[in-house]
Amino acid sequence: MSAxxxxxxxxxxTGRVRSADVEIxxxxxxxxxxxxxxxxxxxxxxxxxxxxxxxALAHDREVVAIDMRGFGQSDWSAAHDYGLRxxxxxxxxxxxxxxxxxxxxxxxxxxxxxxxxxxxxxxDRVEALVCLDFAPDLAPEGRKHVANSIGRQPDVFATVDAAxxxxxxxPALPAGAPNRLRFEAFLRPxxxxxxxxxxxxxxxxxxxxxxxxxxxxxKADPWAALKALDxxxxxxxxAQSTLFAPETMAKIRAANPGARVIEIQxxxxxxxxxxxxxxxxVGGFLREAVAG
Numbered sequence: 001m002s003a004x005x006x007x008x009x010x011x012x013x014t015g016r017v018r019s020a021d022v023e024i025x026x027x028x029x030x031x032x033x034x035x036x037x038x039x040x041x042x043x044x045x046x047x048x049x050x051x052x053x054x055x056a057l058a059h060d061r062e063v064v065a066i067d068m069r070g071f072g073q074s075d076w077s078a079a080h081d082y083g084l085r086x087x088x089x090x091x092x093x094x095x096x097x098x099x100x101x102x103x104x105x106x107x108x109x110x111x112x113x114x115x116x117x118x119x120x121x122x123x124d125r126v127e128a129l130v131c132l133d134f135a136p137d138l139a140p141e142g143r144k145h146v147a148n149s150i151g152r153q154p155d156v157f158a159t160v161d162a163a164x165x166x167x168x169x170x171p172a173l174p175a176g177a178p179n180r181l182r183f184e185a186f187l188r189p190x191x192x193x194x195x196x197x198x199x200x201x202x203x204x205x206x207x208x209x210x211x212x213x214x215x216x217x218x219k220a221d222p223w224a225a226l227k228a229l230d231x232x233x234x235x236x237x238x239a240q241s242t243l244f245a246p247e248t249m250a251k252i253r254a255a256n257p258g259a260r261v262i263e264i265q266x267x268x269x270x271x272x273x274x275x276x277x278x279x280x281x282v283g284g285f286l287r288e289a290v291a292g
Contacts, residue, residue, distance in 0.1 A: 010055035014073075017097030019090040022075035025067045026094060027051060030058025035127045035290055036100050038091060039065040042109025042134075043150070046072035046197065048185045049271045050108075056279040057286070066094055068114070070199035072186070080201045084220050088118040095125055104290055106130040106282060109243070109268065113222055120225035128232040128290045130282055133241050133268050135248040136222035142243035142268070151206030158193040160184060226255045232289035233259035236281050238266040238273065260285065 013028040027047050037057060039050045047065040054063040067074040069090055070082055077086075091114065095103055104127050107115030112134025119126040138146075149167075157163040161171035163183050173180040187194040226233075235252055237244045249261050264281055266273030 009051055012051070012055065015097075016074075017094050019069070019093035020086070021079060021081065022069045022077055022090075024069060024075075024090050024094055024097075025073035027054065027065045028062065028098075029054045029064070030060075030062045032062055034061040034286070035102060035104055036062040036064065036098075037104045037106055037286070038094060038115075039063065040068065040091065040105065040107040040111030040114050041065070041071070042107075042111050043146070043202065044198075045108065045111075045269075045271070046186060048072065048182060049269075053271055053275050053278050053282075056275075057283060061286075062098075064094065064098065066091070068111070070201065072197050076199045076201075080199070082199070082201060084114065084117050085121070087114045088121055091115070091118045092122055092125055101125070102127045104128045104130065104286065106132065107134060108132040108270065109134050116222055116225050116229075117220050119229055119231065123229075123231070126231060128234075128285070129229065130234045130236070130285060132236050132270050132278065132282075133238045133244050134235075135237075135244040135252065136226060137245070137248055137251070138243050139241075139245040139248075142241070145242065147206045147209050150203055151210040153196070153203045155200065156190055156193045156195050157187070160187060160194060163187055163194060163196070223255055226252065226259075229256060229259075232285070234281070234285040234289070235259055235261045236270070236278070237261075237263045238268055238270050239263050240265070240267040240273075243268050260289070 016023040016025050039054055041047060041049060047067045050065040054065045057063050068087060070076050102125055105115035105118060112131035115129055116131060119129045160183055165171045169179050186197050188197050233256055237249060252259060252261050264274055264277040270278050
């Protein structure tokens, strides 16, 4: 068991900030000190997944892990407004709500895309950027797996055990097991069973891809954003990731020669696979590359 895993879930504050038509939920760790950090989760995750990593990074600064709109304990958008511009504006709304002029953005997977574009669109608010197992180009096999997993998701799971089994976990996990606790936190009771705390809008987008074979065109160019960045950047690939192809590391270095591009052990789910490695990589980057 890693040092981070050995920690019981750390105590922390929670809160909400208004951003346009929704309220964004956050978990807050640490005390004012060095430049604060905002952690943005990926498509199949939420702030709960980052509690231990956030707490470990908060020894000399404040760290906030948010639930993006449509996820976890944040509101779902009645208008299904989940465009990248909106998600980036939500991140800035969190900074405004907390009274932070600037922050380091740490994004995992889809959250990496959101943080990258936030840094591009709001350069005066972002001190540095960390992308965890996010690449502008997703590996085809990994993309296919995500589309199938999310696109075929049922509206409702009859039991927590059914949700565990659907997502590849042993439904016989005992009460109190970390992954059972995680799914219990990421499910909400509804008529007929349990529903993921993720707006079905995301499921329906992937379902449309499976049914038509066509993906919506990108509304923003992450490669252009990466190339334009003039701030410290760390990109971390999980060595066993199926979503971030190894050859893409060289493309990222070519697009932004100043970026640190490294690989650590673990798959795509780095917060669970190698939390100590994440803390070591991000913590070292914060100490060495981020002033204040």
